[in-house]
Amino acid sequence: MILVPCPHCGPRNASEFRYLGEERARPDPVAATPPEWRQYLYRRTNPAGWTTETWHHSSGCRAFLTVERHTVTNEIRSCTVAGAHT
Amino acid sequence: MTGTSFRLEDRPLRNAAPPNPGRRLDPRPGEVIDRSAPLSFTWNGRPAQGFEGDTIVSALAASGVRVFSRSLKYHRPRGLLTASFHDPGCLVQVDDEPNVRGAHRRVEAGMRVSAQNAWPSLRFDVKAANQLVGRFLGPGFYYKTFIAPERLWPAYESVLKRFAAGGRASAEPSHDSYDKRYAHVDVLVAGGGPAGMAAAVAAAAVGASVMLVEEEYELGGHLRWGGKRELDLLAEQRAAVDASPGIEVLTNSVVTARYDDNWMAVLQRSVFPGVRERLVKARATTVVVAAGLIERPYVFAGNDLPGVMLSTAARRLVNLWAVKPGTRAVVFSANAEGDAAAADLEDAGVEITRLVDARRGENIVRALAARHGAARRTGLSAVELGDGSIVECDLLVTAIGWTAPTSLLNMAGDRPVYDPTAARFRPGDGLPDSVFVTGGLLGDGTVDELVAHGSDVGRAAAARSDARSVRQDRSDRAAGADDDAGPARPAPLPVVPHPALFRSTTHGIVDYSEDVSSKDLIGAAHEGYESVELLKRFTTVTMGSAQGKLETVNAVAVLAEATGRTIGETGTTVWRPPYAPMSLGALAGRQFEPVRRSPMQGWHEAHGARPLVAGAWIRPDHYGDPEAEVRNVRTNVGIIDVTPLGKLDLRGPDVPLLLNLLYVNKWSKLAEGAVRYGVMCGDDGVVFDDGVTGHLGPDHYVMSTTSSGAEAVLNLVEHVLATDHPEWRIHVTPVVGDYASINVAGPDSRALLGRLAPELDLSPGAFAYMQVRSATIAGVTGCFTWRIGFTGELSYELHVPADRGLHVWEALLDTGRDLGCAPFGVEAQRIMRLEKGHLIVGQDSDGLTSAYAAGLDWLVKPDKTDFLGKPELAWVAERGGPTAQLVGLQPVDGTLVPPEGCQLVEGTTIVGRITSSRMSPTLGRSIGLGYVDRRLASAGTVVSVRLPDGTETPVTVMADLAHFDPEGRRLRA
Numbered sequence A: 001m002i003l004v005p006c007p008h009c010g011p012r013n014a015s016e017f018r019y020l021g022e023e024r025a026r027p028d029p030v031a032a033t034p035p036e037w038r039q040y041l042y043r044r045t046n047p048a049g050w051t052t053e054t055w056h057h058s059s060g061c062r063a064f065l066t067v068e069r070h071t072v073t074n075e076i077r078s079c080t081v082a083g084a085h086t
Numbered sequence B: 001m002t003g004t005s006f007r008l009e010d011r012p013l014r015n016a017a018p019p020n021p022g023r024r025l026d027p028r029p030g031e032v033i034d035r036s037a038p039l040s041f042t043w044n045g046r047p048a049q050g051f052e053g054d055t056i057v058s059a060l061a062a063s064g065v066r067v068f069s070r071s072l073k074y075h076r077p078r079g080l081l082t083a084s085f086h087d088p089g090c091l092v093q094v095d096d097e098p099n100v101r102g103a104h105r106r107v108e109a110g111m112r113v114s115a116q117n118a119w120p121s122l123r124f125d126v127k128a129a130n131q132l133v134g135r136f137l138g139p140g141f142y143y144k145t146f147i148a149p150e151r152l153w154p155a156y157e158s159v160l161k162r163f164a165a166g167g168r169a170s171a172e173p174s175h176d177s178y179d180k181r182y183a184h185v186d187v188l189v190a191g192g193g194p195a196g197m198a199a200a201v202a203a204a205a206v207g208a209s210v211m212l213v214e215e216e217y218e219l220g221g222h223l224r225w226g227g228k229r230e231l232d233l234l235a236e237q238r239a240a241v242d243a244s245p246g247i248e249v250l251t252n253s254v255v256t257a258r259y260d261d262n263w264m265a266v267l268q269r270s271v272f273p274g275v276r277e278r279l280v281k282a283r284a285t286t287v288v289v290a291a292g293l294i295e296r297p298y299v300f301a302g303n304d305l306p307g308v309m310l311s312t313a314a315r316r317l318v319n320l321w322a323v324k325p326g327t328r329a330v331v332f333s334a335n336a337e338g339d340a341a342a343a344d345l346e347d348a349g350v351e352i353t354r355l356v357d358a359r360r361g362e363n364i365v366r367a368l369a370a371r372h373g374a375a376r377r378t379g380l381s382a383v384e385l386g387d388g389s390i391v392e393c394d395l396l397v398t399a400i401g402w403t404a405p406t407s408l409l410n411m412a413g414d415r416p417v418y419d420p421t422a423a424r425f426r427p428g429d430g431l432p433d434s435v436f437v438t439g440g441l442l443g444d445g446t447v448d449e450l451v452a453h454g455s456d457v458g459r460a461a462a463a464r465s466d467a468r469s470v471r472q473d474r475s476d477r478a479a480g481a482d483d484d485a486g487p488a489r490p491a492p493l494p495v496v497p498h499p500a501l502f503r504s505t506t507h508g509i510v511d512y513s514e515d516v517s518s519k520d521l522i523g524a525a526h527e528g529y530e531s532v533e534l535l536k537r538f539t540t541v542t543m544g545s546a547q548g549k550l551e552t553v554n555a556v557a558v559l560a561e562a563t564g565r566t567i568g569e570t571g572t573t574v575w576r577p578p579y580a581p582m583s584l585g586a587l588a589g590r591q592f593e594p595v596r597r598s599p600m601q602g603w604h605e606a607h608g609a610r611p612l613v614a615g616a617w618i619r620p621d622h623y624g625d626p627e628a629e630v631r632n633v634r635t636n637v638g639i640i641d642v643t644p645l646g647k648l649d650l651r652g653p654d655v656p657l658l659l660n661l662l663y664v665n666k667w668s669k670l671a672e673g674a675v676r677y678g679v680m681c682g683d684d685g686v687v688f689d690d691g692v693t694g695h696l697g698p699d700h701y702v703m704s705t706t707s708s709g710a711e712a713v714l715n716l717v718e719h720v721l722a723t724d725h726p727e728w729r730i731h732v733t734p735v736v737g738d739y740a741s742i743n744v745a746g747p748d749s750r751a752l753l754g755r756l757a758p759e760l761d762l763s764p765g766a767f768a769y770m771q772v773r774s775a776t777i778a779g780v781t782g783c784f785t786w787r788i789g790f791t792g793e794l795s796y797e798l799h800v801p802a803d804r805g806l807h808v809w810e811a812l813l814d815t816g817r818d819l820g821c822a823p824f825g826v827e828a829q830r831i832m833r834l835e836k837g838h839l840i841v842g843q844d845s846d847g848l849t850s851a852y853a854a855g856l857d858w859l860v861k862p863d864k865t866d867f868l869g870k871p872e873l874a875w876v877a878e879r880g881g882p883t884a885q886l887v888g889l890q891p892v893d894g895t896l897v898p899p900e901g902c903q904l905v906e907g908t909t910i911v912g913r914i915t916s917s918r919m920s921p922t923l924g925r926s927i928g929l930g931y932v933d934r935r936l937a938s939a940g941t942v943v944s945v946r947l948p949d950g951t952e953t954p955v956t957v958m959a960d961l962a963h964f965d966p967e968g969r970r971l972r973a
């Protein structure tokens, strides 16, 4: 089981987290065409390599985290609090 | 297994008795038995003796038993091969526990040990059985024999079941339990031999916390069955381990798996009396694998005859348990271990009739079974050598090489590489920085060299662990991996050249557990199974109880020979977890299921409530008669415990923005003191949750959700606030546990609540339907109550500080006695909401139900700029609405309740389904909710329901979802 380096709690078991999948932007709900909206709902790039995804430390500090993870090696090269930059 | 299947005790093996005390040797310097502690047990129902420290098999071997099982397919007698955990012929039944490793498990007084079931049965004439098996037990027979015709599959299944090796699982629950433990260590050392002990001591010496795991009952590895030098070193190393407070030693335990970031699964056996196995989940910063080497059998005709064993088996029997393994021995040796075995045997009084030295090109060709006398068919009587001579003996010891158990390294990403010099697979260079190797697994050396290397590796592992911990504790620990930190890996151990010996000029058994011979493998290779992974699955080689530890390399060598490739080109199979077998009990661990209970649950149980498990909650389903509970609510007043409802306390000026985004309806103008019903959809427009939200005070709201959706809604709210709208000024607090919630429902609910909340003006004008008030109820301050009507009755939902919940509950019942106030459960509530046509999310909706399909058109406000699911719902509306519609349904035969889930059909076409159905005590007839195709959704249409028995019955589509009081006069009263 991988360790997720939560910026608040330190490295913790992945089982403490909820996995929300690849990070993706929600299109403008008024302007979006059906294909664009469905792309957002259902399509993932699912690379064999680096990917940016959201993890929720649901059994910990409950922060939402933006994680850069390598899907082949499970290496995590960055883990920051999502939305903290705004 | 059925009663007709064979049990070995039906017909004891010829050599099972009488015990032969002459096989126990005089005391040996390294023996592990306690001769002052004799104990008695039974073997196939007959008395047997041993000493404390004996394994089941060593005790029996000391009594002269040579055969412990029959082989899986060919029903051949099997004896001792390795005298260790992996011994394939020594699986036995102990009391109610099947598949006990008899060559590992220590014997205990009173154990009832028996040989396990075999097939075909011993009652079968062996000759006949051999003819039978010869016809269809060749390689791949599982696939070839049992394919067609399909109608015979049940018959095949009963045959295949008999092939399943194993004992009898007890039908009774086990008296023993299983457990789980979590551990966090700096360094985990897998293997307690000389290198592993040295690594543990060295790591602990520099301050690391160490877990040292050893598969056997004692530390020491091969030192334990060595000579004086080894025993002296063993004593020295054990003393050093004992003197290191930082080392936790787990014996009779095995590291079964390594997962990401050194998440290690350690199976601990016989932890405490009554605890059979415990799974230790250890997070280790670094891991040292010191698993040693496993001796490899030689492939030749008769290599599975009882009396043929590995050199380590002979040395262990003599030196650990003081058992004489035979009287006249041939030793086939390619290495020092074989020579040492010959010396040990001689020392034990075994006559060495011939030492066959592979290093001089000598060979053995076949082992011959006795043709006469007591050992007939069950034991070795002679060996045919490479020069054609035949030597009589009752013991043949082979020492032809080793297998490196690289499993844990494979699980860490490494792939073993074949080293022709050492004639074995060795670790590759693909290990992560946090995993180290030492000892025989890595290379060769004297015991002192192994110890020195182990110490170096232990220090390096501790230093690497330290470096990683420091990095993780730095404030920028999450900024990125920095695995270069820490010292370099010590240089690997060299290897000593070893003859490459796999198969003689004859064919023999490769996989003892699965009864797969070299001939089978060559045949399979000629059939085209030339990849080792395919060969494994086709022939089941390496798939038995030893799981490849004994047979993998021989299988690869035979395949290489058959295909004209080298062993390196042929490659090996990938080792996967678990390394050692573990019970399902160990995986399950201790029963641990947290249950949520409302403050009134104890009262419910004391008053006859039938429990209903609803997610994590346990709730009253009813108190004996749900229909009577319905009638009481409809005519008098009832109370229900609705504590599990989700509740979020929302505070801040921007709460209306959040509500507008989450719910499909409008929220900007919810006045203080008002409550509104809302439905949430996902961005796919599918109904996700529903509930009411009340505006309690300035910038203060309470949102209720379904009980099952509470967690998901909280996650959603937090996600929106944390990532999409961090600028919104909103605090959210889940308050499910803070309140006990009670719904007071029925025509007399106003009168009842008035008695307990005299300061609250309950007149319809002052406290109208869909309003909320703060209140003091039964003397309890800090309550709030809203007027809503899930049951369709005038009702007040009270939210009371949790610790006062039981007080208010009892006050309601006491005060309302003359009004007929009585509790009702979830079932009565479900009946009443169905009478009223209120949907339950998840019951009357599924993962495809849009808000429009669920009959919530009146709620959806597409003119809002945004809400979750808005575009999808707009497109549903553009297409002219959903294809199916939720409607009220009533069977024409009002006495019949079609079960929930029944399909609505038109001929052979499915046109809908029933989602809820009950007998309505109020209407005296059956009612339901369900989906029908839009063209059939108009009132009065009659549709057929297909019942589970295949018959059909008509149901009428109703004008309203509500079967009772569709105008809502009662709840607005």
Ligand SMILES: [Zn+2]
Residues within 6 Å of the ligand: A006, A007, A008, A009, A010, A057, A060, A061, A062, A063
């Ligand atoms: Zn955290």
